[in-house]
Amino acid sequence: MSFISKLNRIIKSIKAFKETYKFGGFNEINITTIENKDLLKGKRILITGGGSGIGLSMAKKFISQGANVLISGRNEDKLKNVIDSLSNKRLSYIVWDVTETNLCDVKILEANNLLGGDVDILINNAGLQPKAFFPNVTEEEWIRIYETNSKGTFFLCQAICKYWKANKSSNYRKIINISSQGGFVGATYPYRMTKWDVCGLTQGLGLAMAPYGILVNGIAPGVVKTEMQAFSLKQGNNTFCNQNLLNRVQLPDEIADFASFMISDACNFMVGQTILVDGGYSLK
Numbered sequence: 001m002s003f004i005s006k007l008n009r010i011i012k013s014i015k016a017f018k019e020t021y022k023f024g025g026f027n028e029i030n031i032t033t034i035e036n037k038d039l040l041k042g043k044r045i046l047i048t049g050g051g052s053g054i055g056l057s058m059a060k061k062f063i064s065q066g067a068n069v070l071i072s073g074r075n076e077d078k079l080k081n082v083i084d085s086l087s088n089k090r091l092s093y094i095v096w097d098v099t100e101t102n103l104c105d106v107k108i109l110e111a112n113n114l115l116g117g118d119v120d121i122l123i124n125n126a127g128l129q130p131k132a133f134f135p136n137v138t139e140e141e142w143i144r145i146y147e148t149n150s151k152g153t154f155f156l157c158q159a160i161c162k163y164w165k166a167n168k169s170s171n172y173r174k175i176i177n178i179s180s181q182g183g184f185v186g187a188t189y190p191y192r193m194t195k196w197d198v199c200g201l202t203q204g205l206g207l208a209m210a211p212y213g214i215l216v217n218g219i220a221p222g223v224v225k226t227e228m229q230a231f232s233l234k235q236g237n238n239t240f241c242n243q244n245l246l247n248r249v250q251l252p253d254e255i256a257d258f259a260s261f262m263i264s265d266a267c268n269f270m271v272g273q274t275i276l277v278d279g280g281y282s283l284k
């Protein structure tokens with residue numbers, strides 16, 4: 001081994017040690033993703049909050065598997081950057097704030113146009129992170145979180161189900177609601193409480209809509225390495241996190257892979273379930 005590579009190795013070890021010391025441990029992830037370029041061929045998918053994090057990972061995965069994908073969000077520059085950097089003709093964007101619930105019907109029609117046919121899969125992913133915790137939650141904070149995570153999800157589900165019921169298809173339509181591990185444990189602040197809402201809605205709509213060929217299910221991630229968990233981004237390659245049994249955060253791609261299975265035709269008999277993918281956090 002040359003002197004330079006020995007030196008690089010020492011520098012790497014020192015960096016790793018610094019991270020371990022700072023964050024309490026060290027963990028790296030190597031994931032294997034399921035590649036199937038036709039798994040989602042022909043599907044038209046709307047992902048709210050698709051300009052970053054989990055939503056963006058899902059968008060990338062779904063287009064790689066043949067789907068037409070429309071990502072939404074409030075920040076047009078962010079969405080445009082994604083479109084420019086991925087440069088794929090099956091990916092488009094729409095500026096759409098999910099709190100503007102009066103626009104749902106109009107936006108669904110716009111989405112259909114952009115996708116070249118009716119949306120057949122909706123991923124309710126847009127969400128806001130908490131800024132305050134009990135006992136310091138203000139009414140303003142409550143409204144801010146509820147407007148997006150709970151109200152936005154509910155009204156979009158309602159509008160798309162109404163549209164789908166009026167415009168039938170011989171294929172299953174699907175909704176995936178993104179909840180959280182926080183939706184499965186005690187909740188004392190609005191973010192977590194909205195994620196309980198989302199689980200309840202998923203169960204209720206699953207029951208109500210399955211007879212119409214609309215399958216509603218959900219995913220409850222653990223701590224995922226996105227903007228929402230800024231601490232994990234600061235750790236660089238270190239994925240250490242002591243909140244779950246695996247001592248690591250998740251990568252957004254791990255949720256994307258799971259979602260691609262759920263929206264594929266390999267998963268057409270699941271109704272009203274929110275699947276926890278949380279490294280065992282909720283079992284503790």
Ligand SMILES: NC(=O)c1ccc[n+]([C@@H]2O[C@H](COP(=O)([O-])OP(=O)(O)OC[C@H]3O[C@@H](n4cnc5c(N)ncnc54)[C@H](OP(=O)(O)O)[C@@H]3O)[C@@H](O)[C@H]2O)c1
Pocket residue numbers: 048049050051052053054055072073074075078096097098099124125126127128148152178179180181220221222223224225226227228229
């Ligand atoms: N990261 C985690 O550890 C974790 C764990 C469990 C569950 N989740 C859930 O996973 C989902 C995605 O979060 P993430 O971690 O990927 O965070 P993220 O990168 O911050 O993504 C959230 C996205 O939602 C969009 N958004 C926020 N408010 C919106 C609104 N009113 N209308 C439309 N879009 C809106 C944001 O875009 P704009 O700001 O441009 O609108 C952003 O692209 C959220 O529902 C979150 O609660 C995350």
